[in-house]
Amino acid sequence: MVQKLVVEYEPELIEGFDFRRAMEEASRCLLCEDPPCSKGCPSGTDPGKFIRSIRFRNVNGAAETIRTSNILGASCSLICPQERLCEQECSRCGIDRPIQIGKLQQFAMEYERKLNKTYLSKKDTYAGKRVACIGAGPASLSCAAELAKQGVQVTIFDEHPKPGGMLRYAIPPYRLPDAVIDQDIHQLEKLGVKFRLNDKVTTKELGKMKEEYDNIFVGIGMWQSKMLTIPGADLPGVVTAIEFLSRAREAHGKMPSLGNVVIVGGGDVAMDCAATCKMLGAASIYDIFIETIEGAPAVQKEKEYVFKLGVPLISEFKPVEFIGQSRVERVKFEHMSNGSILEIAADTVILAVGQTMQSEAASWRDSGDIFSGGDMVNGGDTVVRAVKEGKEAAVKMMESFTRR
Amino acid sequence: MIMKKDLSINFLGVHCENPFFLSSSPVCNNAEMISKAFDAGWAGIFYKTVGINGMDECSPRFDITTKEDTPWIGFKNMEQISEWSLEQNVEEIKKLKKNYPNKVIGVSIMGSNEEEWITLAKAITEAGADMLELNFSCPQMTSHAMGSDVGQNPELVRKYTKAVVDHTHLPVVAKMTPNISKMEDPAIAAVQGGAHGISAINTIKSVSKIDLDHLTGLPVVNGKSAISGYSGNAVKPIALRFITQLAQCEQLKTVQLSGIGGIETWQDALEFILLGCRNVQVTTSVMQYGYRIVEDMINGLSHFMDERGVDNLEDMVGLAVNNIIPAEELDRSYKIIPAIHLEKCIGCGRCYVSCYDGAHQAIAWNSETRKPEILIDHCVGCHLCLNVCPVFDCITPGEVIFKDGRDNNRNGEDIVKQLVYQ
Ligand SMILES: Cc1cc2nc3c(=O)[nH]c(=O)nc-3n(C[C@H](O)[C@H](O)[C@H](O)COP(=O)(O)O)c2cc1C
Ligand code: SF4
Ligand code: SF4
Ligand code: SF4
Numbered sequence: 001m002v003q004k005l006v007v008e009y010e011p012e013l014i015e016g017f018d019f020r021r022a023m024e025e026a027s028r029c030l031l032c033e034d035p036p037c038s039k040g041c042p043s044g045t046d047p048g049k050f051i052r053s054i055r056f057r058n059v060n061g062a063a064e065t066i067r068t069s070n071i072l073g074a075s076c077s078l079i080c081p082q083e084r085l086c087e088q089e090c091s092r093c094g095i096d097r098p099i100q101i102g103k104l105q106q107f108a109m110e111y112e113r114k115l116n117k118t119y120l121s122k123k124d125t126y127a128g129k130r131v132a133c134i135g136a137g138p139a140s141l142s143c144a145a146e147l148a149k150q151g152v153q154v155t156i157f158d159e160h161p162k163p164g165g166m167l168r169y170a171i172p173p174y175r176l177p178d179a180v181i182d183q184d185i186h187q188l189e190k191l192g193v194k195f196r197l198n199d200k201v202t203t204k205e206l207g208k209m210k211e212e213y214d215n216i217f218v219g220i221g222m223w224q225s226k227m228l229t230i231p232g233a234d235l236p237g238v239v240t241a242i243e244f245l246s247r248a249r250e251a252h253g254k255m256p257s258l259g260n261v262v263i264v265g266g267g268d269v270a271m272d273c274a275a276t277c278k279m280l281g282a283a284s285i286y287d288i289f290i291e292t293i294e295g296a297p298a299v300q301k302e303k304e305y306v307f308k309l310g311v312p313l314i315s316e317f318k319p320v321e322f323i324g325q326s327r328v329e330r331v332k333f334e335h336m337s338n339g340s341i342l343e344i345a346a347d348t349v350i351l352a353v354g355q356t357m358q359s360e361a362a363s364w365r366d367s368g369d370i371f372s373g374g375d376m377v378n379g380g381d382t383v384v385r386a387v388k389e390g391k392e393a394a395v396k397m398m399e400s401f402t403r404r
Numbered sequence: 405m406i407m408k409k410d411l412s413i414n415f416l417g418v419h420c421e422n423p424f425f426l427s428s429s430p431v432c433n434n435a436e437m438i439s440k441a442f443d444a445g446w447a448g449i450f451y452k453t454v455g456i457n458g459m460d461e462c463s464p465r466f467d468i469t470t471k472e473d474t475p476w477i478g479f480k481n482m483e484q485i486s487e488w489s490l491e492q493n494v495e496e497i498k499k500l501k502k503n504y505p506n507k508v509i510g511v512s513i514m515g516s517n518e519e520e521w522i523t524l525a526k527a528i529t530e531a532g533a534d535m536l537e538l539n540f541s542c543p544q545m546t547s548h549a550m551g552s553d554v555g556q557n558p559e560l561v562r563k564y565t566k567a568v569v570d571h572t573h574l575p576v577v578a579k580m581t582p583n584i585s586k587m588e589d590p591a592i593a594a595v596q597g598g599a600h601g602i603s604a605i606n607t608i609k610s611v612s613k614i615d616l617d618h619l620t621g622l623p624v625v626n627g628k629s630a631i632s633g634y635s636g637n638a639v640k641p642i643a644l645r646f647i648t649q650l651a652q653c654e655q656l657k658t659v660q661l662s663g664i665g666g667i668e669t670w671q672d673a674l675e676f677i678l679l680g681c682r683n684v685q686v687t688t689s690v691m692q693y694g695y696r697i698v699e700d701m702i703n704g705l706s707h708f709m710d711e712r713g714v715d716n717l718e719d720m721v722g723l724a725v726n727n728i729i730p731a732e733e734l735d736r737s738y739k740i741i742p743a744i745h746l747e748k749c750i751g752c753g754r755c756y757v758s759c760y761d762g763a764h765q766a767i768a769w770n771s772e773t774r775k776p777e778i779l780i781d782h783c784v785g786c787h788l789c790l791n792v793c794p795v796f797d798c799i800t801p802g803e804v805i806f807k808d809g810r811d812n813n814r815n816g817e818d819i820v821k822q823l824v825y826q
Contacts, residue, residue, distance in 0.1 A: 020473060027472035030794050033753025034771055055472065094750030095795060 007309065009253040009279035010173045014078060014106070014180075022107040026055040029099045032091050037101060040089035043142075043387040045070040047086050047101045050108060062108040064119040067187065071145035072138055074113065074183045075167055076384050077105035078176050081268070081299040085384065113183045118190055124151040126401055132157060132213045134201050137165020138383045139219030139374025141188060142390025143397075148191035150398060155213075156193060159200035165221055166375075167383065169246040170269070172276045173253075203360050210369065215397050218364050219374040219390060222355035228264070232322030241269045241352035248276055258282040259347025262331050264319050265289055266296030270352035271303060274311045277350075286344055288314040290336055317342055322349060355380055371397055409706035413717045415683040416575035416600050416660055418534050420508050422447040423677065423717060424701050427603075427664050427685030428512035428537060428579075430483065431695075435496040439503065444695040445702055448508025450577075450603075450685060453485035453539045454493045454528065455513070456520050460546075461487060467612045467622040469638065478638030479688045480612040482544055482623065482630060484551075485514055490524065494531045501532035512579065514539040516549040518567045525568040535574050538565060538599070540590065541581035541606030544632040552581035552606065558593035565597025577601035577662060580646070582639075583609045587646045588653045595659055602650060603662035603685065605643045607633025636688035640666030644679060651680030651725045668697070670704030677717070678724035737810035739785030740820060743802030744776055748795050751775060755789035755799060763788045780805075 017025065035048025046065055053061035066073035080086075082102040090098035112119070129152045133140040136158035144154040162168050164181045189195075201209070209216055225240030227233055241263075248255055261282045263273050266289030274287045287306065289296050293315045296303065307313060317333035317340075324330065328349050333342040357365075357376050365372045373389030375381065411422040426432045426441055428450040438449055462482055469478040486493055493511075501509055511533040515521035521538075528536060540555030554560045561578065569576050578594035580587050582605040591602045609631050611621045621629030643665025650656055662683040663676030673684045689697055705717075714720060744755070751774030759767040766782035767789065785805075793799045804816025 024473035027474075030750075030752040030754060032751075033757050033769065034774075036751075036774070091750050091752040 007279050008174060009248075009276065011177060012179065013177055014175075016106045016110050017103055022054055022104060025100050025104055026051050028092065029055065030091055031055065036089040036091055037086040037099070040086040042085065042382070042385045043070045043076075043391065045073065045076070045086075045105070045384075047099075047105070051099065051101070051104055054104060054108065059108055059111045060117070060119075062104075063112040063117065066105060066108055067112070067119045070384070070387055071142050071187055072167070072184045072383060072387055073105065074109035074180045075176055076387070077102050077109050078180060079167075079171055080384050081301075081382060083299055083301055085382075109180075109183070113179075118187075120145075120149060120187060120191060122149060122151055122191055126398060127151040129153065129214045129401055130155075130212075131215045131217065131397065132209050133217045133219065134158075134206070135165060135218065135220035135374070136160070136163035136195065136197070137219055137221045137374060138167065138386035139221075139372075139377075139390040139393075140165070140217060141184070142387040143217045143219065143371070143373065143394045144193045144390075145188055145191060146391050146394030147397065148188065148193050152398075154193045155196055156188075157196045157199050157201050159198065161198055163195055163197065169249060170242050170272075172245060172272050173249060174275065174279065175272070203364070206364065214401070216370040217390070217393055217397070218361070218370055218372040218376070219386065220358065220361050220364075220376055222357050222375045222380050224356045224358050225351065226354040226356055228319060228351060228353060230319060230321055232324065232328065235322050235324050235328040236326070237324070237328035237347060238322055238349045238351065241265065241273050241350055242355065244273060244350050245269075245276060248280065253280055255280055260284045260345050261286070261348045261350065262344050262346040263287040263350045263352060264331075265350075265352030265354075266291045266298060266313075266315070267352060267354075268298045268302055270350075271298045271306045273350045273352050274306045275309055277348075278306075278309045278311060282348070285311045286314060287311055288317050288319070288333060288342075288344075290316065290318045292316060314342070407703055407706045407710060409709050410715075411702060411705060411709075411717050413682055413721075415508075415662070416535060416577070418508055418575065420447045420683065421506070422702055422705075423681075423683050424673065424698050425449055425508070425510065425662070425683060425685045426690060427687045428453050428539065429687040429691075431687050431690045433486070434488075435499040435503075438500055441695045441698075442504050442507045445698040446507075446695065448510060448534070450510040450512045450537045451493070451497060451533075453512040453514050453542065454488075454490060454524060455485045455550075456490055456515065456523065458487045458489050458492075459484040462625045464623040464625070468636075469612050476636060476688075476692050478610075478612070478634055479636040479691070480610055480622070480632060480634050481607065482625075482632040484542060484545055485512075485539065490527055494527055497528065497531040497533055508534045510535040510537050510577070512537040512539045513568075514542070514550055515564070516547055518564065521564045521567045522571050525571045529572040529574055533574060535577060536568060536572060537577045537579050537603060538568060538594075539579050539606070540564070540594075541579050542633070543581060543583055543607055543609045544630065552583050552609075555579075555581035555590055555606075556584050558590045561590045562593040562597040565594045565599050569598030575600045577603050579606055579664075580604040581606050582642060582646055582665075586649075588649060588656065591650055591653070591659075592655045595656060599659065601660045601662060601683075602656065603664055603683075604646050604650065605639070605665045607635045608639055608642065610634035635665065636692075637666040637668055637672075640672060640675075644675060647676060647679045647681060648725065648728050651722060652728075668693075670701045670708065673701055674705060674708065674720070675724075677720055678722070679728075680722040680725050682718075682721055736807075738804050738806045738816075738819065739783070740787070740801045740816075741780055741783050741785055741803045741805060742778060742787060742789055742799050744778060744789075744799050745797070746775055748798040749775060750795055750798075752794060754792045754794065758788050758792045 029051045038046045038048040050062040050065040087098040133156045316336045321332040371393040374386035426449040432449040465482040467480040513524040542551035545551035578599040661681045663681035664685040668689040756767045756769040768777045790799045801820045
């Protein structure tokens, strides 16, 4: 039997392990002393512990462990680059291949969702304190959850209609369905966190908020896409990755025809764009980047996935010109070292060459009297790292409450 | 498969092409299915226990035990004897004997009084069977005059065996229940009654697990369950223990043994043979995997004999019997310190955890390098660590240390060579 490659853009759920398969995988786990996998997780999700719970038929315990340290445990199970975090550290690599930690985490989180379980509870350590979190992305959500668990009244502000930030608007739904994001958000709601959506905070309003709240956390990510300063970059048909991905997601994949697509970039976002284009029925797709295949920053799993979908990955070419009359028609590339020239027809060009902060964010971040975390602080990294930074900010905030 | 040695062996005067038989159970309920089994390579069967009347069975009737992801560690059944009447079964047996004159047709029978035992013995003998097996051992009969309740009573075993032996010219095997502490007693009674062979074990009385919703055992039959027989690979160690005791019993030296309980592979079967069985019987693994498993039993055993230069299966019967000795006679003069081969170690720490929590705190753990180290002074040589290490041959038996003044003039190397870990 040939394994079928799933190419649905907006699946309701992503197929996971049933109990038997989970047990099979948990039995492969060596149940290490002081588990290296747990050290490999930035947010301390403790796979060594939750896998052991699954092995001893305590799926509740597994889900509880995940939730306790990672408020985005369900989303992370699907989108973490496990192969360079927990799974990279796995002792079992010394025998054959690592435990599929993400799959086991997904299994425990599905259990939570199916049974509509709640594992987190609220203490009243800091009852009466009020905190505003700006941005409803991973860092903010994580900070909010940590505070809410200790009784802080948290309000999250975000300019988008739905919470989740990049989870909701950049990561495509075939990797992270809405239901899973909602599951994570639901945990925050159960902790009493309030959301103020469609509400873009200005610098002036921020000033007022500093009076109103005991503390402010800013985690507004990096929504500004980097552009290329080459001829034709402003031609219609040239779009940024985040713009493309969020439009596709909002339209549930029902977009005007993409025609021939050229994607520029070798990171995970570029791979997401490539697969999305495939699922949306682009006529042809080429993903071209300046790095070598191995050197391209996307995780191996994603590169392989895109390749299996039939998207050619072309390495070591840099774009030098977008060519066209009223719209982009072709893109010209030049080899990084040997002078070869490549010209490819394109109706759509997607630039996935990195993100940067919006202009006001830096001044907010550096203003000193507020806390911040996530991409805008670390320069753009994983969701799970943002979770960690959100937690750390919350801990510092609470220390400051105690000191006062 | 290519390798096929002569595995034939004589069991109770009957020539068997190999020692592998199906044991009495639904794996040999009727002529049609048994024909398939014979074609697959089984040398013989013990036909599903025949009674005077067919049984009234419940649904469902099975449950399995599982460890981690491994199902069928053990198997529980609530089935009694044949659902068919004596007449129907006689027809099946006649058909089989006609179509398979060279296969061995043993038939299991069970009555509830002397008269029934005699009726059954006569009818099955006339039908053309090659041997009889007396089922004194089914633990879930609805009548207390039948099954393991009889098998626990040496007096009844002797009486019914004699009744059968007096009414047949066929070899008679008495099948023992393990639901007893001393199997030798009913076995000796059967021999006194005239039995030529003993087979063991039938299933072990069990409650496999409790259903947390219905608050009863499994399988659930209209909200209830019953204690009933447990079989499969989990019971093999218990079966081997009973076989050992039967094989070592002086009063049973004249009878031949047929081993049953948890056999799945040629290795399992060979273990029974090494403990004195000339015949082995299988049910649960056939229920799980089908008749085809006999192919690897025949082939695997052939390869083994070829490797060891054994030409007759007979030569291996009972070779291990005298190596199982009372605990008080074991050599307690030394300890074998395990050797950890650090180049293979993957740093999981399992040896450290088990030695600390379940043995003698004799492994030091370096949390920086993630490497274990044996502390010889603390190590007692229990080898728990060898058994938990997940890496093949990473921890092996190492230095032999004799306790003070007790070296008995032997050298450590030879002692280590006797240990085989898999
Ligand atoms: C479903 C089932 C039905 C059985 N029925 C009988 C039977 O009718 N007569 C009998 O002597 N033993 C019966 N047995 C016991 C088996 O013949 C055998 O002694 C026991 O299962 C242990 O062997 P195993 O581990 O290979 O299954 C039955 C076992 C099972 C699982
Ligand atoms: S490192 Fe790997 S084998 Fe060890 S506990 Fe973690 S997942 Fe299991
Ligand atoms: S042999 Fe026993 S006591 Fe010695 S190190 Fe291993 S587990 Fe510990
Ligand atoms: S159990 Fe084996 S692999 Fe694991 S630390 Fe010990 S010696 Fe190394």
